[in-house]
Amino acid sequence: MGHSCFPDFVKIVEVGPRDGLQNEKEMVPTEIKIQLIDMLSQTGLSVIEATSFVSSKWVVQMADHNEVLTGINKSPHVRYPVLTPNIQGFQAAVEAGAAEVAVFGSASETFSRKNINCSVEESMQRFEQVICAARQACIPVRGYVSCALGCPYEGQVHPAQVAKRLHELGCYEVSLGDTTGMGTAGSMAAMLRAVMAEVPIHALAVHCHDTYGQALANILTALQMGVSVVDSSVAGLGGCPYAEGASGNVSTEDVVYMLHGLGIQTGVDLAKVIEAGDFICRALKRPTNSKVSQATSRSQPSFNMCE
Amino acid sequence: QVSLSGLKPLPEKVKIVEVGPRDGLQNEKTIVPADVKIRLIDMLSEAGLPVIEATSFVSPKWVPQMADQEEVMRGIHRKPGVSYPVLTPNLKGYRAAVKAGAMEVAIFGAASELFSKRNINCSVEESLQRFEEVMSAAREEKVPVRGYVSCVLGCPYEGSVSPSRVAEVAQRLYSMGCYEVSLGDTVGMGTPGGMAAMLEAVMREVPVHALAVHCHDTYGQALANILVALQNGVSVVDASVAGLGGCPYAQGASGNVATEDVVYMLHGLSIHTGVDLPKLMDAGSYICRSLNRRTSSKVAQASCKL
Numbered sequence: 001m002g003h004s005c006f007p008d009f010v011k012i013v014e015v016g017p018r019d020g021l022q023n024e025k026e027m028v029p030t031e032i033k034i035q036l037i038d039m040l041s042q043t044g045l046s047v048i049e050a051t052s053f054v055s056s057k058w059v060v061q062m063a064d065h066n067e068v069l070t071g072i073n074k075s076p077h078v079r080y081p082v083l084t085p086n087i088q089g090f091q092a093a094v095e096a097g098a099a100e101v102a103v104f105g106s107a108s109e110t111f112s113r114k115n116i117n118c119s120v121e122e123s124m125q126r127f128e129q130v131i132c133a134a135r136q137a138c139i140p141v142r143g144y145v146s147c148a149l150g151c152p153y154e155g156q157v158h159p160a161q162v163a164k165r166l167h168e169l170g171c172y173e174v175s176l177g178d179t180t181g182m183g184t185a186g187s188m189a190a191m192l193r194a195v196m197a198e199v200p201i202h203a204l205a206v207h208c209h210d211t212y213g214q215a216l217a218n219i220l221t222a223l224q225m226g227v228s229v230v231d232s233s234v235a236g237l238g239g240c241p242y243a244e245g246a247s248g249n250v251s252t253e254d255v256v257y258m259l260h261g262l263g264i265q266t267g268v269d270l271a272k273v274i275e276a277g278d279f280i281c282r283a284l285k286r287p288t289n290s291k292v293s294q295a296t297s298r299s300q301p302s303f304n305m306c307e
Numbered sequence: 308q309v310s311l312s313g314l315k316p317l318p319e320k321v322k323i324v325e326v327g328p329r330d331g332l333q334n335e336k337t338i339v340p341a342d343v344k345i346r347l348i349d350m351l352s353e354a355g356l357p358v359i360e361a362t363s364f365v366s367p368k369w370v371p372q373m374a375d376q377e378e379v380m381r382g383i384h385r386k387p388g389v390s391y392p393v394l395t396p397n398l399k400g401y402r403a404a405v406k407a408g409a410m411e412v413a414i415f416g417a418a419s420e421l422f423s424k425r426n427i428n429c430s431v432e433e434s435l436q437r438f439e440e441v442m443s444a445a446r447e448e449k450v451p452v453r454g455y456v457s458c459v460l461g462c463p464y465e466g467s468v469s470p471s472r473v474a475e476v477a478q479r480l481y482s483m484g485c486y487e488v489s490l491g492d493t494v495g496m497g498t499p500g501g502m503a504a505m506l507e508a509v510m511r512e513v514p515v516h517a518l519a520v521h522c523h524d525t526y527g528q529a530l531a532n533i534l535v536a537l538q539n540g541v542s543v544v545d546a547s548v549a550g551l552g553g554c555p556y557a558q559g560a561s562g563n564v565a566t567e568d569v570v571y572m573l574h575g576l577s578i579h580t581g582v583d584l585p586k587l588m589d590a591g592s593y594i595c596r597s598l599n600r601r602t603s604s605k606v607a608q609a610s611c612k613l
Contacts, residue, residue, distance in 0.1 A: 181609070184575025185534055213568035213605035214575070217530040220499055246609040254527035261498025261528070291527035295495070295560040 007228035009265045011047065013175070013205060014040055014252060016280070017068075018049040018083060020237025022061050023248055024284055030064040032283045034071045039276040040234065041075040044268040045252075049102070050080040053089035069096040081142055085116065087129045094137060101134055102142040103127040105166055107159035108151035111179070115146070124165055131170045143171030144207065148191055149183025149218075159191060164198035173203050175231055178218060181211025181240065181248070185221040192225050205229035208250050210289075211240045215250035216258055223264075230255055235277035236289025251290035253277060318542035320579045322358065324489070324519060325351055325566060327594070328379075329360040329394060331551025333372050334562055335598055341375040343597045345382040350590035351548060352386040355582045356566075360413065361391040364400035380407040392453055396427065398440040405448065412445060413453040414438045416480055418473040419462035422493070426457070435479055442484045454480030455521065459490040459505055460497025460532075463556040470508035478512035487517050489545055492532065494556050495525030499535040506539045519543035522564050524603075525554045529564035530572055537578075544569055549591035550603025565604035567591060 017037050021028055033051070040048050050072060056063030065082070074080060081100040084090040093101055105123055106112040112120045127143070134141045143166030148159040163174045176195060183191070188206070195204065206222040206229075208215040219230055233249035240248040256270050274293050281288045288294060328348050332339055344362070351359050361383060367374030376393070385391060392411040395401040404412055416434055417423040423431045438454075445452045458465075459473045477488045490509065492502075502520070509518065520536040520543075522529040533544055547563030554562040570582050588607050595602045602608060 184572050186576040211605060211609045212571055213530060213565070214572060216527060217534045217572055220531045220534060240609070247605060251527070257526055258498050258528055258531060262500040291525060291561060295525045295554070295557045 006223050006262055006264055007226070009228065009267075010223070010259055011229045012045055012252060012255065012266055012268060013047045013049065013229060013231045014045045014234060015049045015207070015231050015249065016040070016234035016237045016252065018052050018062070019231075020233040020235075020249055022052065022059055023238035023241060024061070024286075026284045026286070027061060028283060030067045030071065032280070033064070033068050036234075036276060036280050036283075037068070037072045037080075039272070039279060041073065041078050043272040043276060044266070045273075046077060046267060047079050047081065050082055052083035053093040053096075053098075054083065054085050066092070066096045069093070069098060084130055086126045087133060090130045090133055094139070098139070100140050100142070101130065102144060103130055103166070103171070104144045104146060105162050106146040107157040107162050108147040108154045110153040111147050111151050114153065120162065124169070127166070128169055135170055140172050141170060143167065143169075143174045144177055145174060146177050146179045148176040149178040149187050150180060152180050158194070160194040160198050163195045163204075167199045167203060171203075173205055173229065174199055175205040175207045175229070177207035177231075178209050178215075181209030181214060183208070183218055184214050185217050188218045188221045189225065192222060192227065196225070201226045202228070205231055207231035209240065209248050210236065210250045211246045211248060216254060219250070219255060220258070223262075230259075234273055235281050235293065237280065237284075247289050251277075251288070251292070253290040253292040257292045317537050317576055317578060318540070320542065321537070321573055322543045323356055323566060323569065323580055323582060324358040324360065324543060324545045325356040325548060326360045326521070326545050326563065327351070327548035327551045327566065329363050329373070330545075331547040331549075331563055333363065333370055334552035334555060335372070335600075337598045337600070338372055339594075339597055341378040341382060343594070344375065344379050347548075347590060347594050347597075348379070348383045348391070350586070350593060352384065352389050354586035354590055355580075356389065356587070357581060358390050358392065361393055363394035364404040364407075364409075365394065365396050377403070377407040380404075380409060395441055397437050398444060401441045401444055405450065409450070411451045411453070412441065413455060414441055414480070414485070415455045415457065416476050417457040418468050418476050419458040419465045421464040422458050422462045425464060431476065435476075435483070438480070439483060446484055451486050452484060454483075454485035454488045455491055456480065456488060457491050457493045460492040460501050461494055463494050470505040473505055474508040474512045477509045477518075481513045481517060487519055487543065488513055489519040489521045489543070491521035491545075492523050492529075494554065495523030495528060495562070497522070497532055498528050499531050502532045502535045503539060506536060506541065510539070515540040516542070519545055521545035523554065523562050524550065524564045525557060525560045525562060530568060533564070533569060534572070537576075544573075548587060548604075549595050549607065551594065551598075561603050565591075565602070565606070567604040567606040571606045
């Protein structure tokens with residue numbers, strides 16, 4: 001009574017080094033990025049988004065993409081996808097040793113134009129090129145849909161068709177992003193019902209932002225509906241570009257705490273993630289956004305947080 | 308109403324019990340003068356909250372923040388239809404509360420022996436006996452009493468707490484005459500599975516309409532825990548404006564869940580609360596300025612700049 005069936009295992013996709021750092025004001029030197037990724041590689045995380053092959057004139061933080069990808073100590077148990085917005089980015093990524101890539105679609109026309117300067121359809125065409133080339137090179141592609149639970153410009157949007165397109169084009173997984181964090185459990189459930197009519201659930205992930213504090217409740221809802229892949233960012237790195245000073249990505253530590261508390265396996269060692277989070281926060285000279293990290297660094301009695 | 312993944316449909320209405328002026332301020336280091344407390348409570352009344360815990364009739368030597376209890380009770384504008392319960396740890400506190408005009412009181416039990424001993428210096432059984440005295444007097448004077456159970460999802464000293472123990476204490480409070488029992492995750496360590504299991508045990512002893520949840524956000528789990536409680540039929544949620552009230556067991560960590568964030572979630576689920584979110588946020592900004600601290604509400608952090 002009162003429970004729904006949760007997945008036994010949830011795969012966490014760690015986006016801190018890319019999505020997190022990309023949205024941090026402080027420029028992080030290459031060796032720090034490498035050390036962060038190396039620490040994360042030891043935590044049991046199986047997917048760590050390493051960097052982005054966008055033009056450095058747009059995203060300065062990711063200008064060192066080559067050095068990062070070639071400099072990290074790649075664990076055999078971890079995959080290191082990188083963002084590739086177009087075919088040039090894809091080719092550069094492959095040259096630098098990328099074995100998995102990701103493309104970013106949007107459920108909102110206005111967001112697409114403002115964010116990547118083209119319509120949703122135009123972006124799909126670019127991605128098709130990337131996915132074709134990736135297929136030839138046997139490189140898996142992950143798709144993202146931004147603004148899945150609402151757009152900062154358009155308000156409510158309809159991500160199901162975009163998700164379907166990405167999946168049909170060949171993305172093995174589609175991550176549905178609540179880009180502004182404005183979604184709640186109700187809109188998450190409604191959105192997933194619509195998307196699940198077009199894309200099989202095992203191919204779906206949720207990428208929740210915690211800007212309005214709703215992320216864990218939204219993730220819980222997604223889990224109750226059968227989603228078993230969750231994106232998160234160590235220490236909750238990455239503020240919200242649409243609400244200055246507000247938080248952005250949900251913290252990996254807080255997600256893992258909830259999942260382990262639910263008896264869901266992740267393979268992740270929470271204590272090691274907290275350490276990686278502390279490391280990057282010291283380097284960024286900012287406090288962590290993770291509540292679990294804030295609580296455990298100062299609590300007097302120590303709780304057993306093991307899986 | 309949205310029925311999430313086949314579980315019982317969510318309640319259409321949720322009553323929010325605003326604990327900021329008492330539980331919140333009690334756990335803030337900065338002492339706030341009576342007129343600021345009164346203004347805060349008046350603003351919260353205007354925001355549409357149906358229940359606002361106003362103060363605590365504990366001895367001021369234990370809780371200096373609540374030393375102005377009488378002045379606060381006398382100074383607030385009571386909005387018709389809104390209740391202003393106050394904490395009364397014993398008969399003495401109860402008498403003082405009624406004298407100062409209180410029309411509803413609250414008592415605090417614990418599901419953990421160690422917590423009871425360390426927090427109020429007596430065993431759980433002894434505390435329940437003290438409460439019997441308060442209950443007797445309240446029953447005679449027709450003053451409603453709300454009961455709280457601390458440590459329902461874990462104790463800072465004992466670690467895990469069994470759901471059956473929580474159920475026992477909740478049942479005692481309910482059968483003593485508490486019209487409602489608020490189940491508190493005092494250190495915020497609970498997660499949704501634990502919440503569901505605990506509620507399952509408690510609901511065998513106390514009807515769900517008489518239950519409330521009081522979640523702390525120390526580990527970021529509060530909204531997820533509240534959501535699960537709603538899915539299990541709970542329709543009363545305690546929260547603290549601006550997330551006032553840090554955690555006394557983990558220095559610098561957060562405590563109470565922010566009312567603004569709860570209301571945002573409930574309204575997003577089309578659940579009626581009667582609360583005007585912008586006015587609530589005004590109250591939150593006001594008290595944060597007075598305390599010279601940043602809000603702990605993410606909704607407040609996001610909204611003021613977009």
